[in-house]
Amino acid sequence: xxxVLLFNPRSAENKxxxxxxxxxxxxxxxxxxEWVIVDGNCEQDASAKIESYLQTGEFSYLGFxxxxxxxLRQAIPIAKLVKQKFPKTTMIWGGYFPSNHSKVVLDSGYxxxxxxxxxxxxxxxxxxxxxxxxxxxxxxxxxxxxDGKIYKTIKEDLLDQDALPRLPYTQLGDFYPIERYLxxxxxxxxxxxxxxxxxxPFTCSFCAVVPIYEARWKGKSAQHIYNDVKYIKxxxxxxxxxxxxxNFFVSEKxxxxxxxxxxxxxxxxxxxxxxxxxxxxxxxSLAELRESGCKIIFFGAESGNDSVLEQxxxxxxxxxxxxxxxxxxxxxxxxxxxxxxxxxxxxxxxQQVQSQIDFEIDFIKKVKAVNPDTEIIIYTYSPVPTEGSxxxxxxLKSGFTFPQVLEDWISPAWESFDLRKNPLTPWLQPxxxxxxxNFETVLNGLYPTVTDIRLNSIxxxxxxxxxxxxxxxxxxxxxxxxxxxxxxxxxxxPEIQGF
Numbered sequence: 001x002x003x004v005l006l007f008n009p010r011s012a013e014n015k016x017x018x019x020x021x022x023x024x025x026x027x028x029x030x031x032x033x034e035w036v037i038v039d040g041n042c043e044q045d046a047s048a049k050i051e052s053y054l055q056t057g058e059f060s061y062l063g064f065x066x067x068x069x070x071x072l073r074q075a076i077p078i079a080k081l082v083k084q085k086f087p088k089t090t091m092i093w094g095g096y097f098p099s100n101h102s103k104v105v106l107d108s109g110y111x112x113x114x115x116x117x118x119x120x121x122x123x124x125x126x127x128x129x130x131x132x133x134x135x136x137x138x139x140x141x142x143x144x145x146x147d148g149k150i151y152k153t154i155k156e157d158l159l160d161q162d163a164l165p166r167l168p169y170t171q172l173g174d175f176y177p178i179e180r181y182l183x184x185x186x187x188x189x190x191x192x193x194x195x196x197x198x199x200x201p202f203t204c205s206f207c208a209v210v211p212i213y214e215a216r217w218k219g220k221s222a223q224h225i226y227n228d229v230k231y232i233k234x235x236x237x238x239x240x241x242x243x244x245x246x247n248f249f250v251s252e253k254x255x256x257x258x259x260x261x262x263x264x265x266x267x268x269x270x271x272x273x274x275x276x277x278x279x280x281x282x283x284x285s286l287a288e289l290r291e292s293g294c295k296i297i298f299f300g301a302e303s304g305n306d307s308v309l310e311q312x313x314x315x316x317x318x319x320x321x322x323x324x325x326x327x328x329x330x331x332x333x334x335x336x337x338x339x340x341x342x343x344x345x346x347x348x349x350x351q352q353v354q355s356q357i358d359f360e361i362d363f364i365k366k367v368k369a370v371n372p373d374t375e376i377i378i379y380t381y382s383p384v385p386t387e388g389s390x391x392x393x394x395x396l397k398s399g400f401t402f403p404q405v406l407e408d409w410i411s412p413a414w415e416s417f418d419l420r421k422n423p424l425t426p427w428l429q430p431x432x433x434x435x436x437x438n439f440e441t442v443l444n445g446l447y448p449t450v451t452d453i454r455l456n457s458i459x460x461x462x463x464x465x466x467x468x469x470x471x472x473x474x475x476x477x478x479x480x481x482x483x484x485x486x487x488x489x490x491x492x493x494p495e496i497q498g499f
Contacts, residue, residue: 002060002131004035005053007046009066009074015183016041017193020244021065021095023172024195027165028120033061033127040074042176047078054086061127063119066095068208072409076108080407083110090130094119096208099143100385101402101409102152106145108406114143117212118198120164121156158199158218169232178236186451187268187295188240192232196225200247202274204300205313205391206342208384209246217250222257233265240293243271249278249297256285259292272298276318279326286333294335296375296451299326301339304363308345308356311391320363327371336450338375338494339367343436344428345381346394353427361439365471368447375449377494378440380433383425398426438476444491445482446471452492459489 006026008019019039026035036053040046053059062082066075079091094115098105105111115122122141129136136142140156169178182190197219203210232238241262248271249255262269271294278286278297303309304320323339330337343360347353367374383395385402403409413424445467448460463485470479485491 002033003058004029004033004061004063004127005050005059006035006037006063007050007065007075007078008037008039008041009064009071009078010040010046011067011069011071012041015185016181017183017242017244018167018169018172018178018181019065020167020193020195022063023167023169024164025063025065025094025119025123026171027167029124029127030165030168030171032124037172037175039176040071042180046074047081050078050082051085054082054089059089061090061092061130063123064091064093064095066093066097068097068100071095072097076406076410079110080108092123092126094123096212099212100208102143103150104402104404104406104409106143106150112144115141116143116152117141117155118159120159155214158213158216161197161218161220162224166228169235178232182236182238184453185240185242186453187242187270188238190236190238191240191242192229192238193242193244194225194229195244196220196248197245197250201250202247202315203313204302204315206302206381206384211385217247219245219250219254222254222261225258226261229262229267230265233267239267241267241269243269245272247272247274247277249273249281252281252285255281256288259288259294263288263292266293268293268295270294270296270298272300274316274318275299275301275323275326276316279322279329283333286330286335290333290335296336296338297330298338298340301367302342303345303360304341304366305356305359311345312342313391324367324370327367327374331371331373336373336375337371338377340377340379342379342381344425344432346391346398346425346427350427350429350432353429354432357432357436361435364443368443372447373450375451375494376443376447378436378443380428380436381425395425400425435476438479441479441482441486442467442470442476444486444493445479448491449494451494455489455491459485463489 006022008022022037026037029035038046038049043049064075064079082089091111092113092115093105093111098114099116102114105114113126118141122139125139126136140153142153144151182192185191197217199213199217200209201215201217203215229241301323302312302314304323306319309318327337341360341364343357347356364376383392383400403414445463448455448463467482470476
């Protein structure tokens with residue numbers, strides 16, 4: 001059997017996290033195919049490391065996990081170089097980017113297959129088919145190109161997450177010390193990254209998860225999650241958890257069961273949720289979550305405008321009034337709500353676009369008024385190819401197009417687009433983008449994120465003093481003095497750099 005090289009491209013400048021996605025693939029072939037992991041977050045020269053493995057002649061398969069944004073910066077040039085130097089290798093990409101942009105990836109000529117969603121079955125089945133020279137056309141969750149055409153196989157039902165093999169943490173430690181992945185954050189000194197579920201049961205038209213999982217969700221049991229976390233805590237000293245699920249809190253029972261199990265371990269933790277889902281949680285449930293160590297929860301507020309929420313296909317029962325009410329409710333439980341807002345959705349006229357932006361700015365200030373501890377994260381709307389949604393149809397009518405050549409995705413402008421910081425959309429004029437960014441600067445001046453552990457109390461007081469008058473008088477233009485302090489003190493924005 002030929003060996004497999006699994007590559008996790010760099011996604012962070014520091015504080016690497018356990019590469020859970022690529023570890024799931026390693027688990028799926030463990031014991032059947034020999035594999036190695038190259039983590040771009042832990043290598044000074046990932047390309048040289050990969051080449052050193054391939055030069056042995058023992059590796060025929062390369063699996064890349066590729067998220068939009070920074071990971072493309074390494075994934076694209078390395079994949080191209082590998083195909084040039086080792087043309088007989090088989091290149092397999094998985095992750096949100098290739099699943100949502102399969103044509104531009106396969107048209108590049110150096111990616112052979114895409115795993116469209118979970119690869120727990122698809123990846124090993126594809127290797128088996130290639131090794132045995134058997135057909136792969138009926139393997140589920142696969143995208144490939146043949147005779148100039150791109151083919152997508154049918155989606156596989158989501159698997160029982162408890163039945164999947166455990167992640168091979170000890171074997172990962174043969175390549176990189178596990179302690180290196182347990183970084184110091186707002187949550188703790190040794191923070192573990194963990195995935196407890198896949199997918200999301202909603203169909204928001206701006207979300208990259210929707211085209212892949214199609215409103216499906218599967219989670220591990222509370223006991224299974226606890227067993228994994230307890231193992232890493234006891235073996236490597238983890239004291240905090242970041243749940244990187246798209247939606248950790250789908251089930252109130254599962255969340256509360258986990259809270260009860262983890263409480264004696266004295267670990268802090270964070271996860272992502274929907275406001276309208278958690279607003280249905282009982283007060284006793286929210287209290288148990290906090291008592292168990294849940295300090296902060298990320299919520300996609302998206303907009304305080306009910307018509308914009310409808311335009312986004314937000315689904316559920318979320319409203320602007322509920323967003324404010326829930327922020328106020330969480331305050332009494334001492335759980336910090338981390339609200340993200342998406343500004344700059346399409347509208348028929350520039351005046352309407354600007355009016356929506358002004359509305360959201362005023363709405364964010366109302367949220368801060370009822371709960372000043374609310375963390376606010378601001379994105380500009382970046383289209384996602386959710387075919388069939390009215391929002392995406394509006395995007396296409398406006399003349400917006402994605403890059404048609406894979407290498408164009410690693411330009412600085414498109415990388416910022418993937419981070420939802422540079423929209424590149426026809427309906428957003430430069431002055432609109434400036435207003436969004438300037439308001440964000442003033443907001444982050446008066447309310448610096450609690451998750452930036454490098455910003456001490458003196459610095460916080462200084463920057464709040466500078467920003468207070470601007471915020472109170474809605475004077476957002478040219479906040480150069482705040483930008484200077486952010487630059488000098490290397491202010492950390494969690495939506496870009498994590499905790």
